[in-house]
Amino acid sequence: MLKTKLLLTTIFMGSTVFAQGPAPEAPPAPGGQGTSAVDLSVKQKPTLTPADMINQSKEYFTGMGAVVKRIQTLQDQAKREKDIIRLNCVTDKLVQARVNVNIAEQSMATMQESVARNNEGEQTHEFTRLTIVNQKVTVLGAEAENCIGEDLSFVGATRIEVEVDPNIPQYDPTQPGSPFIDITRPPSASPID
Amino acid sequence: MNRRLALSIALGALLAGRVASAQEVTIGYQGLPYKSTGESNAGIQVSDSVLLHAGIGVEAGYDTNVFYAPSKEIGSSIFRFMPYAELTNATRTGPSSNILVFDARAGLQYRHYGNSEVASRYADAWNPNAGLSLSLGGAQFGFGVADVFARVEDPPYANPGNIDPITGIPTGVPPIQRTNNQASIEGRWAPGGGRLTTVLRFTNMVNIYDNNGTGNYSFANAMTNTLMLDVAWKWLPKTAIFFNVQQSIVSYLNQSRANNANLSDSYPLYVTAGLRGLLTEKTSAVLTLGYVNGFYSNGATTSGFLGSTYLDLAFTARLTQLSRAVVGFRHDFVNAVISNFAYQETAYASYIQQIAGRLALDVSGRYQYISYQGDTSDPTQVTADGGNRVDNFFQLGASLDYFLRNWAYIGVGYALLDNRSNIPLDDYLKQQVFARLGVTY
Numbered sequence: 001m002l003k004t005k006l007l008l009t010t011i012f013m014g015s016t017v018f019a020q021g022p023a024p025e026a027p028p029a030p031g032g033q034g035t036s037a038v039d040l041s042v043k044q045k046p047t048l049t050p051a052d053m054i055n056q057s058k059e060y061f062t063g064m065g066a067v068v069k070r071i072q073t074l075q076d077q078a079k080r081e082k083d084i085i086r087l088n089c090v091t092d093k094l095v096q097a098r099v100n101v102n103i104a105e106q107s108m109a110t111m112q113e114s115v116a117r118n119n120e121g122e123q124t125h126e127f128t129r130l131t132i133v134n135q136k137v138t139v140l141g142a143e144a145e146n147c148i149g150e151d152l153s154f155v156g157a158t159r160i161e162v163e164v165d166p167n168i169p170q171y172d173p174t175q176p177g178s179p180f181i182d183i184t185r186p187p188s189a190s191p192i193d
Numbered sequence: 194m195n196r197r198l199a200l201s202i203a204l205g206a207l208l209a210g211r212v213a214s215a216q217e218v219t220i221g222y223q224g225l226p227y228k229s230t231g232e233s234n235a236g237i238q239v240s241d242s243v244l245l246h247a248g249i250g251v252e253a254g255y256d257t258n259v260f261y262a263p264s265k266e267i268g269s270s271i272f273r274f275m276p277y278a279e280l281t282n283a284t285r286t287g288p289s290s291n292i293l294v295f296d297a298r299a300g301l302q303y304r305h306y307g308n309s310e311v312a313s314r315y316a317d318a319w320n321p322n323a324g325l326s327l328s329l330g331g332a333q334f335g336f337g338v339a340d341v342f343a344r345v346e347d348p349p350y351a352n353p354g355n356i357d358p359i360t361g362i363p364t365g366v367p368p369i370q371r372t373n374n375q376a377s378i379e380g381r382w383a384p385g386g387g388r389l390t391t392v393l394r395f396t397n398m399v400n401i402y403d404n405n406g407t408g409n410y411s412f413a414n415a416m417t418n419t420l421m422l423d424v425a426w427k428w429l430p431k432t433a434i435f436f437n438v439q440q441s442i443v444s445y446l447n448q449s450r451a452n453n454a455n456l457s458d459s460y461p462l463y464v465t466a467g468l469r470g471l472l473t474e475k476t477s478a479v480l481t482l483g484y485v486n487g488f489y490s491n492g493a494t495t496s497g498f499l500g501s502t503y504l505d506l507a508f509t510a511r512l513t514q515l516s517r518a519v520v521g522f523r524h525d526f527v528n529a530v531i532s533n534f535a536y537q538e539t540a541y542a543s544y545i546q547q548i549a550g551r552l553a554l555d556v557s558g559r560y561q562y563i564s565y566q567g568d569t570s571d572p573t574q575v576t577a578d579g580g581n582r583v584d585n586f587f588q589l590g591a592s593l594d595y596f597l598r599n600w601a602y603i604g605v606g607y608a609l610l611d612n613r614s615n616i617p618l619d620d621y622l623k624q625q626v627f628a629r630l631g632v633t634y
Contacts, residue, residue, distance in 0.1 A: 174390070176421070187529070188261070
């Protein structure tokens with residue numbers, strides 16, 4: 001919870017900084033003669049305008065859509081390669097990305113309503129949510145790219161080796177024996193015919 | 194791939210045309226390889242989807258008892274040589290198609306006994322072998338055809354009735370020549386997710402003792418047709434509970450001679466269930482239990498609780514990626530030559546170890562208790578009190594190979610065959626040692 005608050009604060013501040021507009025004009029220097037000098041002052045706006053928020057949000061949606069599409073491509077690739085391990089990893093990222101995109105769509109709708117009602121607080125809140133969700137989807141896309149497949153953990157196809165005891169005869173001992181011809185010497189008999 | 198495991202693929206494992214063959218276990222010294230080891234980056238790419246494997250192996254050693262004699266054994270140096278070629282649709286780095294798999298191979302073994310006392314008719318033998326398999330199918334439906342052929346010639350038994358009393362070498366009797374061809378066709382169905390799999394397979398086997406003269410076994414020439422239905426539910430990807438039914442028809446090709454030898458046709462039926470596949474990633478098992486009946490048309494047939502039971506237990510452990518151990522037991526019956534059939538109890542174990550990527554060690558052993566059942570027309574095959582013959586058969590095999598490259602090897606091998614019978618004339622102890630080298634590309 002603390003981490004989330006810190007993250008939100010950082011992002012809020014960061015987005016506020018990045019969303020800064022040009023710095024307000026500096027007061028003219030004394031004794032100025034009204035000459036045509038370049039305006040070097042930095043104008044700052046404390047928040048984005050509602051229009052800026054909406055435009056930024058649309059850019060977020062474009063980016064998130066590209067990430068989801070990329071993850072789908074990775075999923076199809078894993079299916080073709082029949083890499084189960086990588087497929088499970090990528091599918092997990094894709095599911096999370098789609099859930100975040102759904103959240104972003106809800107936030108977008110709410111933010112547009114708040115703009116119509118001129119509710120600055122809610123606008124900012126929903127814009128912040130969109131920003132966070134965009135970051136999450138970006139991270140999920142990076143994680144999907146780094147999913148490890150079977151090529152790194154694959155140790156080879158399953159192979160079955162049958163080891164037959166060499167003492168076991170190769171012939172079939174269950175077959176009936178072959179008849180032997182009888183050429184044994186007959187017993188002695190009388191020489192008298 | 195484990196080189197020694199691949200090098201020990203059994204002769205009949207080609208039938209499936211798929212990699213299921215690796216679960217078969219070979220016991221005893223297997224000799225030279227007759228097909229590719231399945232090593233990657235081996236073979237000549239004939240076209241985009243056809244790979245040619247070729248190989249050749251030689252081994253030389255000593256045989257302590259050429260004629261399986263109970264006494265006065267005749268030993269001899271022995272030399273064996275076998276080239277082979279194999280075509281398969283694959284690339285050098287693996288199969289080119291999971292829908293169509295084919296494999297065609299042929300090999301020819303030459304065996305020579307160097308002892309001059311061994312008559313020339315026994316000294317040299319040419320033993321061809323060939324195989325063809327085609328498997329077609331996708332996840333739900335599959336189809337396969339296969340054929341395996343082999344011919345083996347071995348010196349005869351030294352019996353009192355056929356040996357020279359001075360040298361102990363058989364005279365006047367032909368070598369034992371056995372030709373076997375087995376063809377099969379199967380359909381596979383695995384609806385839905387493949388949890389439930391069904392295999393329907395028809396197998397035709399022709400077994401011929403194709404020598405003539407006194408002492409030949411041609412009276413036992415037979416054809417066997419078998420229809421098998423196997424339904425398995427994979428409650429785990431590589432473990433299944435299964436139900437299996439097999440019905441066979443065994444018919445002797447020379448009925449009159451077979452009848453004179455007290456051999457009769459039979460219709461063996463097997464109805465079994467169990468589990469097969471992985472228990473853990475390092476262990477697997479085959480557990481089979483069920484009903485069996487020989488249904489011999491004449492004379493003795495399987496009977497009683499044990500006589501009607503089939504049991505097959507095998508446990509495999511891959512101790513490390515470079516070693517494998519297998520232990521197993523089987524209770525079954527088999528057609529016999531001297532009588533209708535024999536009950537057979539078999540216990541076996543195998544261990545394979547690859548060392549430093551270059552050495553491969555294979556050690557295996559088997560014990561069989563064989564009890565012959567039924568009348569025999571051979572008076573030398575009954576005990577003094579008229580009882581049936583019972584054999585206790587031991588077999589050991591070992592090999593140690595050093596792989597100069599993944600397609601070239603050099604090594605040594607050892608084989609032991611020992612039979613102890615309640616008929617002393619059937620006892621024998623035979624040992625063989627070999628040094629060998631070869632290329633399987």
